[in-house]
Amino acid sequence: MRILGIDPGTGILGFGVIDVDQKGKATLVDAGVIRTPVKQADSDRLLTIYDELHEIIKELKPTVMSVEKLFFAKNVTTAMSVSQARGVVLLCGKQHGLELFEYTPMQIKQGITGYGRADKKQIQEMVRLILGLQEVPKPDDAADALAAAICHSSTVRMS
């Protein structure tokens, strides 16, 4: 199973692709970010996200998409901007026929470390260990996207 994890955002969107074998062992395929310039209009930035994500899916051929879901937000403006990008991400995944799953940050923490109060550094360290990497993937958004992908693989394994 090849899983594409997404940490949505308009300025920087993290993606991480992993393969999960029959035994549940996860390996890194690719990870990175899509960046869009602050100066651009929302519509231009959303088009860039859509086009680049389309290319990533076409090239890496995941069958499942695991997207981080905002559960609540302190800053409504940020929440609205992230949600616009999420809308485009979900649309793109659906158009490519991917199975879509959404997890809250707490579910991702629980799925990876077994408890919901782990901090960002602990999550990233677990991502590194689970994928057998020398270093934590950079930037943070790429690591967060991998965490979303790993969360889905562990959820599937448990059920």
Add this chain to the structure above:
Amino acid sequence: MRILGIDPGTGILGFGVIDVDQKGKATLVDAGVIRTPVKQADSDRLLTIYDELHEIIKELKPTVMSVEKLFFAKNVTTAMSVSQARGVVLLCGKQHGLELFEYTPMQIKQGITGYGRADKKQIQEMVRLILGLQEVPKPDDAADALAAAICHSSTVRMS
């Protein structure tokens, strides 16, 4: 100039198309809503919105899109849902090469009635009068979308 106004939402999205002549006179071309079932996953609903909006643009060939913009929100969950739909709307407009404009509810009120504190009924009545209609377009979301379109036409005329 043919303007497509949009009142975004996931469950019900209003659209309204008007023609504006050289003197600034606006006439109704079409108005209505795109509805998506509550039971469906977000991704399915966003795909429906994208596909139907794509058809509307292809058929009616507007050159400008005027989208209502949430400025703040009491309910963050609603704001996130509306923003997901907005993301798909902006993407679709951009892909069709439309000129995109965004107006807050207060700007729309000011653009139509001349002051920002008009209530919903007053706005709808002005939409009816400006377009020379016998009745206020139904449902409300279609009338709100027409208000967004008219707002853009009046903003352009003034400048």
